[in-house]
Each structure stands twice: as structure tokens, then as C-alpha cells.
Amino acid sequence: MKGVTFQGKEKMAVKEVETPSIQDNNDMIVRITASGICGSDLHLYKGGIEPKQDYVVGHEPMGIVEDVGPSVKTLKKGDRVVIPFNIGCGECFFCKNQMESQCDESNPHGEVGGLFGFTEINGGYPGGQAEYLRVPYADFTSFKVPESSELDDESVLFLSDVIPTAYWSVQHSGVKKGDTVVILGSGPIGLMAQKFAKLKGASRVIAVDQVDHRLDHAKRTNHTEIFNFKKHEDIGALLHEETKGGADVVIDCVGMDGTVPPDESFGSDFDNQFGTISPIKT
Numbered sequence: 107m108k109g110v111t112f113q114g115k116e117k118m119a120v121k122e123v124e125t126p127s128i129q130d131n132n133d134m135i136v137r138i139t140a141s142g143i144c145g146s147d148l149h150l151y152k153g154g155i156e157p158k159q160d161y162v163v164g165h166e167p168m169g170i171v172e173d174v175g176p177s178v179k180t181l182k183k184g185d186r187v188v189i190p191f192n193i194g195c196g197e198c199f200f201c202k203n204q205m206e207s208q209c210d211e212s213n214p215h216g217e218v219g220g221l222f223g224f225t226e227i228n229g230g231y232p233g234g235q236a237e238y239l240r241v242p243y244a245d246f247t248s249f250k251v252p253e254s255s256e257l258d259d260e261s262v263l264f265l266s267d268v269i270p271t272a273y274w275s276v277q278h279s280g281v282k283k284g285d286t287v288v289i290l291g292s293g294p295i296g297l298m299a300q301k302f303a304k305l306k307g308a309s310r311v312i313a314v315d316q317v318d319h320r321l322d323h324a325k326r327t328n329h330t331e332i333f334n335f336k337k338h339e340d341i342g343a344l345l346h347e348e349t350k351g352g353a354d355v356v357i358d359c360v361g362m363d364g365t366v367p368p369d370e371s372f373g374s375d376f377d378n379q380f381g382t383i384s385p386i387k388t
């Protein structure tokens with residue numbers, strides 16, 4: 107099959123790679139029909155987390171079940187599934203308490219759970235930017251799209267990472283009715299977080315980014331206030347002023363490959379003295 111492979115820092119190539127097959131009884135093989143590209147892929151692309159040569163990347167896939175192992179109970183060939191970034195066994199303490207990213211069973215190489223397409227330290231699982239993907243713990247590590255659904259791939263694909271990550275960021279930061287919320291970054295996660303903050307009742311949602319077309323998109327689709335930090339010398343002080351003493355919640359949807367102006371300490375400048383900072387670090 108063909109897959110998108112790592113060929114060294116900032117070098118990717120579509121190459122012929124081995125087609126996956128069932129290895130464990132609870133595995134399934136998915137024929138990929140759509141897959142997102144993520145800011146997290148930059149950590150590999152830029153060499154911060156370095157994969158092996160020819161490693162297949164990608165962790166936002168969906169597709170059609172092609173084959174299932176004998177222990178898979180809830181899925182069959184032909185089912186349509188969205189696959190999350192995290193690989194969870196479904197049985198350990200963490201999986202049973204909605205902390206699947208910390209699964210005790212899916213990653214033999216570290217403390218955190220396994221991840222698709224995120225190198226050896228996250229379990230060494232090949233990613234979903236390929237024609238086929240092996241999914242361990244298939245019953246638990248998948249969302250089945252109801253057979254009655256007529257939604258196209260693009261309408262459900264973001265359940266793999268963007269929507270749950272954004273929702274989690276808003277839910278766990280405790281946004282409530284009437285809050286002022288600053289959201290750093292207006293990429294896919296930031297745009298979704300803006301929507302969820304509004305749904306939670308935030309009265310002001312302020313988008314901060316350096317890319318005008320992203321900010322325009324935020325304003326047009328989510329009716330946020332927008333600030334381009336490249337156009338203001340002291341964005342922290344400005345937002346402190348604009349929010350009359352600071353936001354109730356600041357959500358960082360940029361993460362470690364983002365751009366921060368020198369000598370800025372973003373989050374702590376924006377929230378108020380009793381506010382919340384939620385670093386999502388995508």
C-alpha cells in the first residue's frame with residue numbers, strides 16, 4: 107500500500123510500505139477514506155520527535171472496516187469508523203475513567219498511552235496517512251458512524267481529534283455563562299474551541315492569532331472579537347485593558363511549535379488574578 111512517510115527533517119514522501127494485517131485478536135484493519143493533517147504532525151516533521159526512516163505518520167483518520175480479529179465484538183467488515191489519536195485498551199483504570207490518553211496497556215515504551223503515528227515513544231504504531239491502518243483494541247479505539255448517517259466524511263472526520271480536543275479544552279477550563287474567554291490560536295482547534303466557549307455561554311470570546319485570514323474566519327463564523335498580536339506592541343497589556351482586568355479563562359490552542367513574541371508570557375498576561383489558564387499544547 108501507499109503511505110505518507112518520514113524521510114528526515116522536513117522531508118516527507120508517499121512511498122510503498124507494508125500493508126498491515128491483524129496481529130492480535132482484538133485488532134481491526136481499516137481502509138482509510140479520509141484523514142486530517144494536524145499541528146501535532148509538525149513535531150515529527152520538524153524533527154522535535156524524530157521517527158524512524160519510512161515511518162507512516164497521521165492520527166486523524168477514518169474509513170471502512172476491512173477485517174476484524176476474532177475477539178472484536180461490536181464491529182464488522184463494512185462498518186464506517188472514525189479513529190481517535192489515542193489508543194486505549196478500554197479496561198485499565200485510566201480508560202475506565204475517561205483518561206484514555208494515559209492508558210496503561212497500549213504503550214510499552216512510556217508512561218503515557220499509545221498514539222497513532224507518533225513514533226516509538228508513543229507505542230510505535232504506524233499512522234493513518236496511508237491506505238490501510240491496523241487499529242488495536244478495535245471495539246474501544248473507534249467511533250462507529252451510525253449506518254443511518256448520511257453525513258459525508260468531512261462532516262464526521264473531525265471527531266478523530268479536532269472536536270474532542272477543542273471540547274475538552276473548554277469543558278475542563280470550566281467556561282461558564284457570562285465569562286470572557288481568550289483563545290490563543292485560530293487554527294482548527296482554536297476555531298472549534300471558540301464555538302464551544304460560546305455554547306457554554308461565554309459572553310465574550312476573543313481570538314488571538316497572527317494570521318489575518320484565520321482571524322477573519324473566526325470573526326465570520328464564530329462572531330469573536332479578533333486581535334492580531336503582530337500588529338500590537340504589547341498584546342498582553344492591551345488585552346488586560348480590553349478585558350478590564352483580564353479574562354476569566356485563557357485557552358492556549360497553539361502549543362509548542364507555535365510563534366510567541368520574544369519576552370512574552372502569553373497566558374499569564376491575559377487571565378485575571380483568579381482566572382484559569384488551559385494549555386492544550388496541540
Ligand SMILES: [Zn+2]
Pocket residue numbers: 143144145146165166191267268
Ligand atoms: Zn491531531
Ligand SMILES: [Zn+2]
Pocket residue numbers: 194195196197198199200201202208209210211212
Ligand atoms: Zn487502557
